[in-house]
Amino acid sequence: MIYIFAALHSEVKTIISNYELKKCESVVGSFVQFKNDDILLTLTGTGPVRVAVAVGAVLGKESNGKWGEEPITLLVGSAAFSSSKTDLIQIGDICLINKLTNMDSGRTFYPDMIIKTDIPEASIITGSRLLDTRDDLFDSGLAGDSNCAETHEVSETFQMDELYDMEAAAFYEASAEFTSPDKIHVLKMVSDMGEASAVTRESLEDQFALQYDTIQKYVDILLRKESLEYDNCNEVLWKTADKLAAKVAIDGRFSVTMENELRQILKYAVLVEDDNAEKAESSEKSEMVKLAKPEEVAEISEIPGMGKTASGHCSNIGIVEIINGLYRDEKLPARDKRSGKEILNELRKYVR
């Protein structure tokens, strides 16, 4: 699920219609939300406070706080261009933001820029009020990067682009409470050169519609990346290893420390056996893994996924077979804690 935020409906009207997002009952205050199976889009209203509250409310409810399952967040919106280098950016350009500064606090944030994309990048300053002219921004002392102008000879690609808006830095700061810097993204369309009065609902809708392909391409990359990361995850195997560790720990009268050690042995066993099974698949003559008959691991294979490697084959060389043997030999369930320790010693041999 990708969590998209926008201040105004006109900024995401095209996204809503093209991704067929349906208006849903909002469970986070008065924020209007749209969704499909892959995207939850929230309209926050303008200003840093509103966007921070919206992000906190949505991610606080939706994210599970688990490592490796952090939510992907994307802010889509408009911004004014504040730099004097008007040959670099034009009205209507879409920029991916690589540096965000909170005008009030002076704090600066840096999302991880690791995705391959052609979208030009810019930095942004976020303030809490609408600025009428670019002079307001320069007067603040934050825009212009006057020091950097003197070092232009260092690299021709050095960026001095700076946008101004009322949400981006707050969005980042709020999102950072729930997710990692590589999963926080900000796309801004340059709506004006510092003349806020020139921006209307209709002009925003038109500008975003013109840039929709660029936005869609980026959103699709995020969706695809999330899907691939999930496919690569061995979550089912780890949960299965946890279940098996819990079962054997109870039957073996293990202490918590012993159970933790067994869990680690099982994790290692799964990883090593999975490698062996992959080699067997790729080489018919490999003698590294002999495929077992399913009924030989029937007891343990009742736990979904266990006794089978990620590729779906059974291995009869390994921890599962050892555990099955312990049950067959009636060493499990253990008579007492001492017997349980002997069982763990047998299982340790698997990794030595």
Add this chain to the structure above:
Amino acid sequence: MNLENMYDKPFSHIYIEEQLLNDHTNETARKIISKFTDAKIITIHHYKDVFNRRRQNVIAQHNSMNLILADKKGRLIYDGSPVCQDFDEKYFYYTSLCMNCVYSCDYCYLKGIYPSGNLVIFCNIDDYFSQIRDILKEHPAYLCISYDTDLMAIEELTGYVKKWCEFTKDNQDLTIEIRTKSGNKAIFDDIEPCDRAIFAWTISPDKVIEKYEHKTANMDQRIMAAKTAMENGFPVRLCFDPMIYTRDWQDEYSSMVDKVSNTISMNSLRDISVGSFRISETYLKPMRKNMPDSAVIQYPYVNTNGFYQYDEELRMKMEKELEGMLVKYVDEDRIFHWK
């Protein structure tokens, strides 16, 4: 499109401290930036603004490593760590001109010690020279300069190995060690030999390199680079450390020793170190979280006094068997064993 294709190329973005960008005298920073003309340059106030952000996905960052250029302040020369081999040197120090490594070894403690997978290069090498000179006024020093990184791997960017060798040549009481997994041979045409600049290659079996030492030079390349260093008059150390357990470790390490002994004159080595894998519990925990699919990280190590390692029986067996293979080629008193 697969996941790997979605990541941007390494050093697509270079973060640089504002004061460094404005320092026209710092050639290191300029030289590095000039090599990446397509890179986006982003100014920062302090390298920790990027390097120390919360919740960073170190593994994702390793897939698309970005560069941070900075000046390091404060103490730059540190006392040697107890988990590292000191080769019986009394005044054992290490220093870090870079944080993180362009290589990506699964078991590397850097993945547990640093909050970021991006590479930091400190551009004020003269300050490092100044601090070690102060130490040398008191007593000699044995200084490891490539622990938290692989300087040989990025020599083309920084030129630091050459500078350190030249500095060492001028300072008679200094001995340095340059640890590496690189196959870089060309450097030895460019630096004058110094018998106190020890080049130390970590040597692992092919299987371990393939499975766990990503982006590094293969064993053949490392051995050939070591051979070149020796032929050019540099003292060379081979580090069979860390030894990594695999099901067929005995065969793997035996093949490795055969290959090494067939390529270089092992009795001409300065010395050898042997040690099995060990790591502070502080580092292993985040590494296990970040790398659930790495067998070497998920191995059920035993915690002994705050360090995770193989259980004593396995550890002794592995190290003794390897030493047994090595003594056929090298005098026992030149094999250093981590205790």
